[in-house]
Amino acid sequence: MNKPLLLSLVTASILTSTLTAESMYERIESMEVKMKELQNEITTLKASKLQTLENEKPIQLVQDTEVDEEEDDTEERISDLEENISDLNKATNGSHLKFKADYRFSADNLQYKMADGSKQGNSALLANRLWIRMDWKATENLSFSSQLAYNKTFGARSGWNFNVPAMERFDWITNENAYDDTLKVRSAYFLYKNDTFMGTEIPWTFSIGRRPSTNGHLINLRDDDEASSPMGHSINVEFDGISSKFSFEDLTGIDGSYIKFCAGRGGTNANPKFFSVDPNSGAIANAAPYSSNEDDIGDIDLIGLIFVPYNDGQYGIATQYYYANNLIDADISYPAGVPTMSGMKTVGGMHSFTTNITVNGIGNEWSDFLDDTIFFVSGAISVTDPKDDQGMLGSRNGESRTGYSAWVGLQMPSLVTEDGKWGLEYNKGSAYWRSITYAEDTDIGSKLATRGDAYEVYFTEPLIDDILSLQVRYTYIDYKYTGSNGFFGNSTGSARAIDNLTPATGSSIVVDKAQDIRFYLRYRY
Numbered sequence: 001m002n003k004p005l006l007l008s009l010v011t012a013s014i015l016t017s018t019l020t021a022e023s024m025y026e027r028i029e030s031m032e033v034k035m036k037e038l039q040n041e042i043t044t045l046k047a048s049k050l051q052t053l054e055n056e057k058p059i060q061l062v063q064d065t066e067v068d069e070e071e072d073d074t075e076e077r078i079s080d081l082e083e084n085i086s087d088l089n090k091a092t093n094g095s096h097l098k099f100k101a102d103y104r105f106s107a108d109n110l111q112y113k114m115a116d117g118s119k120q121g122n123s124a125l126l127a128n129r130l131w132i133r134m135d136w137k138a139t140e141n142l143s144f145s146s147q148l149a150y151n152k153t154f155g156a157r158s159g160w161n162f163n164v165p166a167m168e169r170f171d172w173i174t175n176e177n178a179y180d181d182t183l184k185v186r187s188a189y190f191l192y193k194n195d196t197f198m199g200t201e202i203p204w205t206f207s208i209g210r211r212p213s214t215n216g217h218l219i220n221l222r223d224d225d226e227a228s229s230p231m232g233h234s235i236n237v238e239f240d241g242i243s244s245k246f247s248f249e250d251l252t253g254i255d256g257s258y259i260k261f262c263a264g265r266g267g268t269n270a271n272p273k274f275f276s277v278d279p280n281s282g283a284i285a286n287a288a289p290y291s292s293n294e295d296d297i298g299d300i301d302l303i304g305l306i307f308v309p310y311n312d313g314q315y316g317i318a319t320q321y322y323y324a325n326n327l328i329d330a331d332i333s334y335p336a337g338v339p340t341m342s343g344m345k346t347v348g349g350m351h352s353f354t355t356n357i358t359v360n361g362i363g364n365e366w367s368d369f370l371d372d373t374i375f376f377v378s379g380a381i382s383v384t385d386p387k388d389d390q391g392m393l394g395s396r397n398g399e400s401r402t403g404y405s406a407w408v409g410l411q412m413p414s415l416v417t418e419d420g421k422w423g424l425e426y427n428k429g430s431a432y433w434r435s436i437t438y439a440e441d442t443d444i445g446s447k448l449a450t451r452g453d454a455y456e457v458y459f460t461e462p463l464i465d466d467i468l469s470l471q472v473r474y475t476y477i478d479y480k481y482t483g484s485n486g487f488f489g490n491s492t493g494s495a496r497a498i499d500n501l502t503p504a505t506g507s508s509i510v511v512d513k514a515q516d517i518r519f520y521l522r523y524r525y
Contacts, residue, residue, distance in 0.1 A: 042081045102131040106520040108443050113514075115498050116507035125443060126154040127178040131186065146188040147212070152181045172237035172266060176214060176439035186238065187212045201250045208242040211264060214439045217318065218356060218376055219448070221411050222423055223441055224460050224471065224522075229260060229306065231320045233407055233448055234354045234380045236437040239264045241302070256311030266324070267300035269293055297346045298326040316358045323385075324436065325349040327392075329489025347489035348386035350434065355379055356407075372421075374411040380404070382434045384488070393432050393483065394494035401495075403433030407448065420461040427454050431481045431495040434488065442475055444514040445485040451495060452480035468523050475516045482510050 105128060111121040129151045137143040157179060174184055189209025197204040212228040219232025229243065230236070241264020248257045271287035287293065304322030311317070331345040356378035362370040382403045384392040393401045407427035414420030429451045440446040447454040458473035477484075479498055486492030501507035 038081050038084055042078055045078050045081075098135045100131075100133040100135075100525065102133070102522070102524045104129040104520050104522040106518055109517040110444055111515050112444070113512050114508060115501045115510040115512045116503060118508065125178075128152055128154070128181075129178075141194055142190065142192050144190045145212075146210075147186040148183050149186040150181050150183050151176065151178045153178050156180065172239070172436075172438050174238060176238070176441060178443070185210055197246065203247040203250070205245045206242070207244070209240070211239045211241055211243070211262075213237060213239040215441070218358070218378060218407070218409065219440065221374065221376075221409065222425065222456065222458050222473065224469065229262070230304075231306070231318065231354045231356065231378070232437065232440070233356065233378045233405065234320065234352045234382070234435045234437070235304075235322065236435075236446070236448070237266070237439045239266055239302070241265060254310055256308060256313070256316065258308050260306040262302075262304040262306070262322070264302050265299060266302060267297065267326070267328070269296055269299050297328055297344055300324065300326045300328070311358075314359065314361045316360070318356050318358075320352075320354040322352050323349060324352075325385075327488040329487040329493060330491045332491045345390075345489070346387065347390040348384060348392050350385060350392075350488065351383040352435075353381045369413055369415075372413045374409075376407075376409050378407040380407075380433075380435070382432070384432075384434070391490040392488055392493065393434060394490055394496065401432040403430050403451075405429040405433045405435065405448070414459065414461060416461060419466070420459075422459040423457070425454075425456040428452070429484070431497075434493065438485075442516060443518075444475065444477060444516045445511075447475055447477055449484050450477050450479065451482075451484045453478045467525055468521070471518070471520050471522070473516075473518045475518075477514045479512060479514075482506075 108125040132148045135145045187210045191207045193205040195203050215225045216230035216232035217227045220227040243262045245260040270290040273289040276285045276287045302324040306320045308318045326346045328344045329347050331343045358376040384401045386392040388398045395401050409425040411423035435449045437446040437448045454477045456475045460471045462469045481495040483493040
């Protein structure tokens with residue numbers, strides 16, 4: 001047979017099949033509709049059966065027999081329907097790995113004014129971000145969730161500075177920093193939940209793995225995402241650990257009350273598997289695989305507690321506390337007066353306290369606009385716990401520093417479409433304020449880490465249902481003190497008044513004011 005003719009016939013067959021066949025989405029949607037119809041039919045049959053049992057009066061044996069036969073037919077029909085629903089549920093998402101895609105194109109205009117008056121910037125930083133989520137519900141109580149991600153600039157970033165990649169691939173921000181197209185694990189964890197705990201009416205959960213600990217409460221509003229459990233005011237980093245939540249709503253009658261315990265490790269002290277090298281001498285050290293290294297930074301551990309005393313869906317109060325130990329800073333020395341980084345060092349721990357109040361719908365049906373308006377106010381405190389021989393945030397060795405931050409926000413309907421929204425936010429931080437919000441999705445640096453004033457306005461609008469949307473966002477930061485986006489020691493976290501800086505004290509390398517104008521298009525399905 002003539003090969004071109006055969007190829008044409010095969011191609012035509014494929015095209016015809018593609019054009020006449022239902023798409024996967026349509027098939028799944030059809031199955032879900034059918035499943036709802038079957039569920040409604042079961043409800044109707046059960047209600048009919050109950051009504052029949054209440055109305056029937058067994059007068060004679062023949063009538064009793066007829067009633068029993070009708071009951072058997074109804075029960076058989078219900079059993080068949082429930083089996084069909086189970087099959088449909090498995091065919092859609094119930095017992096199968098369910099995928100979700102989230103792609104975002106963003107364009108950022110970044111502008112900086114340095115403390116010496118000079119300017120830097122990037123007129124158009126273009127980036128792709130892709131999240132691929134995979135969920136599996138094995139049983140009614142046990143499920144698994146994971147998310148793969150990459151975040152990259154268009155083309156490739158210039159990489160001539162060999163020590164940049166190591167810092168930019170730091171584990172806390174590995175998927176939030178636009179670098180390359182390497183696909184990484186953003187989260188991976190299993191979740192167990194039950195409606196009772198040790199015989200009490202306390203619903204509870206337990207989870208362990210790579211935590212969904214970015215885009216937490218309140219910061220998720222401007223990011224147009226569902227909130228993860230941490231409060232974004234004081235912590236927003238990728239993390240590995242465990243959590244367990246206990247709900248007291250049924251037990252106490254207080255709406256939405258719960259407590260959640262969290263613990264995790266943000267850095268592991270372990271030698272290489274084969275051999276290690278002394279960073280000072282370059283000599284090969286005698287170290288067993290993965291054994292602890294006394295000359296390296298220690299394990300970075302965090303324990304936390306989230307307590308929500310009340311949340312009825314409209315009004316909510318939430319609190320959070322955590323303590324992190326062995327926090328780090330750059331180890332910088334000054335040979336011949338030139339600052340030189342030789343690695344990282346441990347400087348101490350930190351306590352953090354956060355509380356917020358949210359109003360999801362202002363007033364009692366005063367207007368549709370106010371019903372869809374969200375207002376929040378949040379306050380946070382950080383208290384350093386330095387090692388005896390180390391300073392933190394500019395303090396003398398062993399001296400503690402306390403910092404404060406306040407944050408207020410308003411999100412309102414857009415008045416263009418029913419689902420669009422726009423928002424205003426403002427936050428202010430003191431000289432010694434320190435958050436762990438390095439993964440916040442703001443290219444000029446975490447606005448919530450600001451020692452000074454930060455302003456933000458954004459507009460989010462759906463274009464095609466909830467699948468395709470756009471956002472325009474403007475963020476402006478006026479720093480009053482240095483170290484807002486540094487680490488925890490005196491090298492990068494020291495708080496010095498920016499107005500007092502001189503060329504000799506670093507005015508040319510310190511950002512005084514920054515702004516980020518962002519536009520994005522986002523596809524989610």
